[in-house]
Amino acid sequence: MLSNFDFSVILKSLPYLFGQGMVFTLSLTAMAAAGGVVIGTLLAMARLSGIPGVWHLAKGYVELCRSLPLVLVIFWFYFLVPYIGAYVTGSSTPIQVGAFPSALITFTAFEAAYFAEIMRAGIQSIPKGQTAAASALGMNYWQTMSNVVLPQAFRNMLPLLLTQTIVLFQDTSLVYVLSLTDFMGAASKVAQRDGRLVEMYIFAAIVYFAICFSASFLVRRLQRRVAIIR
């Protein structure tokens, strides 16, 4: 019962939970989001390019990622990355990849599919006349994209990209299935070591809630500020 709720377990493990766990979670989120947005934008451009083969490939990749559960994708990459590494370096045995790089590759590749869908909507939200105007000014495809379309697409989609990043932040807790020490992994390791599951899991829930709730509040405020008045 809650009468023997032991706060001291939480207090003692704070340095471990935040110093190791939260640092892992936040750096994974930030790096995967940055990589995911870049690759996602390229995927969206490929999908809208209309070049046979290229857009099929991009569409296939996005649809495949979106129909698989993240847990399965985490397992896939965990076992696949050593073989890809061996292929790239030409080594005959699978190479060892650390836990963090493996998780980073997984989340970047997986979330890229979701960011791609957002960016596709963003690119399509820019009126056709603007690309036509850019062509009329003699800009090529890359100049049009980087100077005209993408800056506006990013601005329009910023709230959605950030909301997806909050989802990504929550999803990183699933590295638990590889026994990595993210925030949730750290909480669960302390919980099992000290037999204090109730305290640790409730605390983890409160921390996640506080972060995600304030983050989505900020996103809503930002949304009002960046909205382009037409």
Add this chain to the structure above:
Amino acid sequence: MNYNWNWSIFFDQSPEGTGTYADMLLSGLQWTIVTALCAWVIAFFLGSLVGVLRTLPSKTANAIGTTYVEIFRNVPLLVQMFLWYFVLPEVLPRQLGDAVKQMPDAPFYTAVVCLGFFTASRVAEQVRAGIQALPRGQRMAGTAMGFTTYQTYRYVLLPNAYRIILPPLTSEFLNNLKNTSVALTIGLLELTGRARSMQEFSFQVFEAFTAATILYVLINLVVVVAATFLERAVAIPGQR
């Protein structure tokens, strides 16, 4: 690159003695589907209720609905799963808690309840959006006809709102289906978990995961096709 492919592994007996590896994956698929369907029943009804609460004129109803959605959307599913499975039996009165712990198939029931409540918060957002997308006149017309609030929702607002939100509800259903895989952390023998066990028993990593991938893609296709038929079946003739 020296991976030994062995596609006939699926016909080998699994060390659990309950049939072949293929049987093992198919039983995982069954658990995935049954869990997703049961959770969806909770998610749909609870989500509709919470979504409706957020559109009522009452401030209290609004606050309850908003609180529900914020709590269940801002805590990761994995954490929620652990709260239901490990924490709930401890904070319940002792007798009840012990009964919960000794329940057969506890992971299954926990996963259903957890996913149901989690997905309900997402369904609620869709239902709210659907109701708010309707012209204000519809609610007023309901009132003018002498309908009570319940009748207005039951006969006017909800039937229209559900038709509008059918596509996003389909993707919520698919998310719900994929999210069942998180329940492997509490020991539910669903598809991803079974593929993982097959990999541990047989060391045929990529065959196991390829099979699971194909099965997931197949159920996705089935759901998408079924949703298209449903959309056509419930469409109001003459609209659009």
